[in-house]
Structure formats: structure tokens, C-alpha cells
Amino acid sequence: MSPRTEKQFENIREEKKNLIMNVALELFADEGFYGTTISKIAKKAGISKGLLYNYFESKDDLIRTIIFSGLDDLDEFIDPDRDGLLTGEELTFAIDKLFDLMKGDIHFWKLYFSLFMQTPVLRLVEGRLQEIVGKYISMLTAYFESRNCDDPEAEALIFGAMLDGIGMHFIANSVNFPIERVKKRLMELYAK
Amino acid sequence: MSPRTEKQFENIREEKKNLIMNVALELFADEGFYGTTISKIAKKAGISKGLLYNYFESKDDLIRTIIFSGLDDLDEFIDPDRDGLLTGEELTFAIDKLFDLMKGDIHFWKLYFSLFMQTPVLRLVEGRLQEIVGKYISMLTAYFESRNCDDPEAEALIFGAMLDGIGMHFIANSVNFPIERVKKRLMELYAK
DNA sequence: TTTTTTTGATTGAACGGTCAGTCAAATATA
DNA sequence: TATATTTGACTGACCGTTCAATCAAAAAAA
Known part of the structure; x- marks a missing residue:
């Protein structure tokens, strides 16, 4: 008995994952891998640091x-x-x-x-x-x-x-x- | 009078400076600027971290x-x-x-x-x-x-x-x- | 020759700050 | 209520940098 249907969760996850990837790509390209912090990515994407680790195992x-x-x-x-x-x-x-x-x-x-x-x-x-x-x-x-x-x-x-x-x-x-x-x-x- | 002549000190400094620069160049090229730490440079050059700052103001x-x-x-x-x-x-x-x-x-x-x-x-x-x-x-x-x-x-x-x-x-x-x-x-x- | 003094190179422990990554708690929805 | 998303304070490791203390070598003195 999920609060949302599986399909709904999948859409949310897909959208958030793409958002994070796009924002991170931009920062990695401009500031380099080591010059880009997880906090910066989260801030620019408008999410929390922790959430990023829900979608990706590591930097x-x-x-x-x-x-x-x-x-x-x-x-x-x-x-x-x-x-x-x-x-x-x-x-x-x-x-x-x-x-x-x-x-x-x-x-x-x-x-x-x-x-x-x-x-x-x-x-x-x-x-x-x-x-x-x-x-x-x-x-x-x-x-x-x-x-x-x-x-x-x-x-x-x-x-x-x-x-x-x-x-x-x-x-x-x-x-x-x-x-x-x-x-x-x-x-x-x-x-x- | 000085324990060593000015020329002697100059030679020592020049040699060490070159050593540090060569080692650092190699690391910067291989591992990137942010991927290279001062400790790594010092270790590879066989000197202490502090000495590097006698020759260069900063990274x-x-x-x-x-x-x-x-x-x-x-x-x-x-x-x-x-x-x-x-x-x-x-x-x-x-x-x-x-x-x-x-x-x-x-x-x-x-x-x-x-x-x-x-x-x-x-x-x-x-x-x-x-x-x-x-x-x-x-x-x-x-x-x-x-x-x-x-x-x-x-x-x-x-x-x-x-x-x-x-x-x-x-x-x-x-x-x-x-x-x-x-x-x-x-x-x-x-x-x- | 031997000892003392003087010098700048050299050391490494310590510091404040930042980072990637964690987790207990809050939130939102059917 | 049940469940998955979301939060951000927190942690421990490591970063660049500093600095008081030490060292090694040469000149000066004995």
C-alpha cells in the first residue's frame, strides 16, 4: 500500500536524477571535479546534500x-x-x-x-x-x-x-x- | 662572518627549488592541481611540508x-x-x-x-x-x-x-x- | 687542532577550515 | 496510517598553511 503509485515514484526519481546530473555536469565542466563540492551541487539544484546520496552512491x-x-x-x-x-x-x-x-x-x-x-x-x-x-x-x-x-x-x-x-x-x-x-x-x- | 657564503646558500636554494618544481610538475600533470596535495609533493621530494613554504608562498x-x-x-x-x-x-x-x-x-x-x-x-x-x-x-x-x-x-x-x-x-x-x-x-x- | 658561535635551511606537530559522506528525524501523500 | 522522499546537523579525515624548535656546516676563537 504505497502512498504513491510505483509509476509516480519512478517519475519523481527520474526527474530528480536528471536535475542533479545536469546541474553537476555544468559545475564539473566549469570548476573541475575537485573544485566542485557536493554542497555546491545540492545548493544549485535546490535540494539537500543528503538527497543526492539517495540517487548516487558517491561523487x-x-x-x-x-x-x-x-x-x-x-x-x-x-x-x-x-x-x-x-x-x-x-x-x-x-x-x-x-x-x-x-x-x-x-x-x-x-x-x-x-x-x-x-x-x-x-x-x-x-x-x-x-x-x-x-x-x-x-x-x-x-x-x-x-x-x-x-x-x-x-x-x-x-x-x-x-x-x-x-x-x-x-x-x-x-x-x-x-x-x-x-x-x-x-x-x-x-x-x- | 657568515657560516656559508652567499653563493653557497644560493646554490642550495636553487637546487631545492628546482627539485620541488620538478616533482610538483610531475604530480600536477598526473593527478591534477586539486588531486595533488602539498604532503604528496613533500613526500616525493623527500623534504618536509614546511620547507616547501620556505620556497613558495602558496600552492x-x-x-x-x-x-x-x-x-x-x-x-x-x-x-x-x-x-x-x-x-x-x-x-x-x-x-x-x-x-x-x-x-x-x-x-x-x-x-x-x-x-x-x-x-x-x-x-x-x-x-x-x-x-x-x-x-x-x-x-x-x-x-x-x-x-x-x-x-x-x-x-x-x-x-x-x-x-x-x-x-x-x-x-x-x-x-x-x-x-x-x-x-x-x-x-x-x-x-x- | 679543537671548541664555540653563528647562520639559514629544515622539520613536524598543530591549527582552523573544508570536504565527502551519514543518519535520525521530519514531511508528504494515497 | 504506512511508506518513500527529503532534510541538514553532524562526523571524521584530510586539506593548506604556520611556526617554534632543531640541525648541519662553516667561520672565528681558543
Whole structure:
């Protein structure tokens, strides 16, 4: 004899969990993992500190859940049940969509890039991250193979690194970065 | 008279200061600024916690000194009293030297890349960092202008971002990264 | 040579503050 | 009333930082 139906509780829990995750993502991205306290997250989300521990086991569990969720979205973007092959036009489209993805979720991407160099936090998620990075490098390698490059793997690594570098600069300073001009030049270079 | 000459004391201080800075750089790069405690630094350096405060005012002062020192080296590398112009051959040479620089000081570069996304730590050094990044972008813009590119600034930003991206991947996983093949391809693309 | 004095480097216990995490009690609803 | 959510004071560990006391080495004195 629950006071609320199971469905009602589930909705409450889902909503609160998302609220906490969104607020925490923003703070982790802006202030870093160690610079963000549980109290700050709770305050900004308008809940108590204790409640957070009703939804997440620990601070580690919280950031791990946030990053895994974002990586799942990224995985979906990279490999949405496709044939694995990529034409020049598809690459144009993918580049366009990737930067839209970034623009729409700047906080996650800030966190994503900070991960690369932060060993202790990286350790929490490195398996899944490597899986995804590997997937996108091999997709690019296949693309450059199909275009008869001399060294498709090097080309793929350069292209992937370039996207990361541009993304990093874009996320670090999205106001001044001339993303449209850079995108145009990128497509001339690689998708024509 | 003094028990030791001024020169002797200076040498002792210089040596200890360098020891602390090297140990701290390594820890900051691996574990992050907030993940590194003063106790850890002292222990690894084989000194007491208190001694560190004889050489540095605070933890902030310590990392600021370390980063400024590295940025000065980078500045020296970018602009070693040169005419400002860059030929294709000089760019080839510069790329080569840049990756040597990275290989020789992986810890500093790890810290450098992590800076981009770490707002609170970035704030301690952002003025000097922007000065140097601006310098290298305008040098590249001049290079692409001299080669009659359609959009030299976009080209410079892409190239700069690419170097950062490649550097980031190289630093994150220097063992498996095929740096020589990537360098070769980079030179074909931009310096021929 | 041996002893005393002088110096700044060096130590580590101690301090105030902050953190992640806990838990007993209050609240809200069918 | 029964039950799951929610609260925030509380805890103990650990943080950066301080400082009175100690140490080691060299100059000066014996």
C-alpha cells in the first residue's frame, strides 16, 4: 500500500536524477571535479546534500554516470547502425552534425576534453572512452582507405586529432572562434 | 662572518627549488592541481611540508611559477628573435622541433593541455597564455598569407588546432602514437 | 687542532577550515 | 496510517598553511 503509485515514484526519481546530473555536469565542466563540492551541487539544484546520496552512491559514481551517459550519446552519433562506410558527402554531413552536437552541449564537451589529461578522473571511465575513440578512428581509417590514401591510419589520426583540437579551441572560446569559416575550409580539405 | 657564503646558500636554494618544481610538475600533470596535495609533493621530494613554504608562498604560487617557467620556454621556442617570416623549410624545422620539445618534457605538456579546460587554474595564468597563443597564431597567419591562402586566419586556426590536437593525443598516449608517420604527413600537407 | 658561535635551511606537530559522506528525524501523500 | 522522499546537523579525515624548535656546516676563537 504505497502512498504513491510505483509509476509516480519512478517519475519523481527520474526527474530528480536528471536535475542533479545536469546541474553537476555544468559545475564539473566549469570548476573541475575537485573544485566542485557536493554542497555546491545540492545548493544549485535546490535540494539537500543528503538527497543526492539517495540517487548516487558517491561523487565518483555521479561523475561516472554523467560521463557514461554523454559517451553513450557520442557513440550513438558515431555509429547509428550504419553500414560502416562513409562517402565524402556523408563526412560533410557528419562534420556539420558534430559541431552542432558540441554547440548544443558545451558543458559535456568541456568535461570531455578535460578528461584526456586528468588521470584520476580518466581512470573512472577510460575503458569506455577508449572503445569509442577506437571506433571513430577505425571508421575514419576505412574512409581514407576507400579514397586510396598512402597512409590511411596516419591520415585518420591527423583528422581525428584535428577535430579534437578544433573542438577544444571552439569549446574553450566559442564566442570568438570562427567556426563557420573553419568548417568550410575543413570540408574543402577532406570531403571534396 | 657568515657560516656559508652567499653563493653557497644560493646554490642550495636553487637546487631545492628546482627539485620541488620538478616533482610538483610531475604530480600536477598526473593527478591534477586539486588531486595533488602539498604532503604528496613533500613526500616525493623527500623534504618536509614546511620547507616547501620556505620556497613558495602558496600552492597557487607554486603552480603559477611552474607554468610561467614552461611558458617562457615555449615563448623562446616560438619567437627566438627572428624576422617574423617563415618559409616552408623553416616550418618543417619548427614542427620537428616542437615535437622534440614535447617528447622532452611530457609532464609540462600534459599540464599545458589540461589547463585549457580547467577554469580555476587557468585563471592564474591566462594573461601570459593568451599572449603566447596569440603570438603563434599570428605567426602562422602571416605564413599562410605569404602563401596566398584564401582565408589565412582560418587556415592558421586549423593548423594551430591540429598541432594542439595531435600534441594532446601524443601526450596522452605517446607509446602507441605513430608520431613519425604523422609528422611526415603533416609536412607533406603544409610545408611542401 | 679543537671548541664555540653563528647562520639559514629544515622539520613536524598543530591549527582552523573544508570536504565527502551519514543518519535520525521530519514531511508528504494515497 | 504506512511508506518513500527529503532534510541538514553532524562526523571524521584530510586539506593548506604556520611556526617554534632543531640541525648541519662553516667561520672565528681558543
